[in-house]
Amino acid sequence: MLDVRSLGFDVQEKQMIDDLTADEVRGLLKLEPHATCGFVRVTFMSEKRIAPGGLPAPFASGRPAGSALYFMVTPEAHVRLHRIRNDQLYHYYLGDPIEVLMLHADGTSEQVIVGPDLRGGQLVQLLIPGNTFHTARVIPESFRGWFLGASTEWPGVAPDDVEIGDVEALAAKYPDVADDLRAFSG
Numbered sequence: 356m357l358d359v360r361s362l363g364f365d366v367q368e369k370q371m372i373d374d375l376t377a378d379e380v381r382g383l384l385k386l387e388p389h390a391t392c393g394f395v396r397v398t399f400m401s402e403k404r405i406a407p408g409g410l411p412a413p414f415a416s417g418r419p420a421g422s423a424l425y426f427m428v429t430p431e432a433h434v435r436l437h438r439i440r441n442d443q444l445y446h447y448y449l450g451d452p453i454e455v456l457m458l459h460a461d462g463t464s465e466q467v468i469v470g471p472d473l474r475g476g477q478l479v480q481l482l483i484p485g486n487t488f489h490t491a492r493v494i495p496e497s498f499r500g501w502f503l504g505a506s507t508e509w510p511g512v513a514p515d516d517v518e519i520g521d522v523e524a525l526a527a528k529y530p531d532v533a534d535d536l537r538a539f540s541g
Contacts (some may be wrong), residue, residue: 391519418512423505433491448505451494458489490520
């Protein structure tokens with residue numbers, strides 16, 4: 356387990372973090388239910404724009420230079436199977452770790468834990484390459500029952516960059532992780 360004192364927290368600050376509930380975090384950060392990522396609030400959409408023609412397809416119509424959002428995952432509100440065209444970086448902030456299942460475009464798959472246990476091999480940042488179908492859930496044996504993180508994307512995400520995945524079609528394409536895919540999506 357990560358010793359929060361090594362991160363500059365004192366014991367009282369650690370207690371304040373440990374006492375947070377999912378409802379309290381959602382309220383404090385103004386997170387709302389979201390179609391793909393549990394609960395979300397967009398925190399940044401760059402005012403700088405990449406002009407039409409400034410990027411190759413499928414971004415040729417132009418995009419914000421970048422975007423960012425908070426997201427919360429709970430056992431009832433997991434990350435729904437989806438992909439975005441854009442590269443994105445998940446960041447761990449608070450709560451329990453999440454297990455992320457990625458289905459790469461080359462036919463391979465990968466499962467990664469995003470959380471605070473660096474000694475245990477968890478990542479505090481995870482790159483999800485553009486066009487990678489992915490889903491995530493709070494690890495079933497979790498303590499708090501919620502994960503708070505962020506996602507940053509470049510170029511910034513537009514609504515038509517997001518595609519919801521068909522679990523059964525992708526289970527057929529990735530048979531080695533079909534059971535896991537169904538379990539994550541259930």
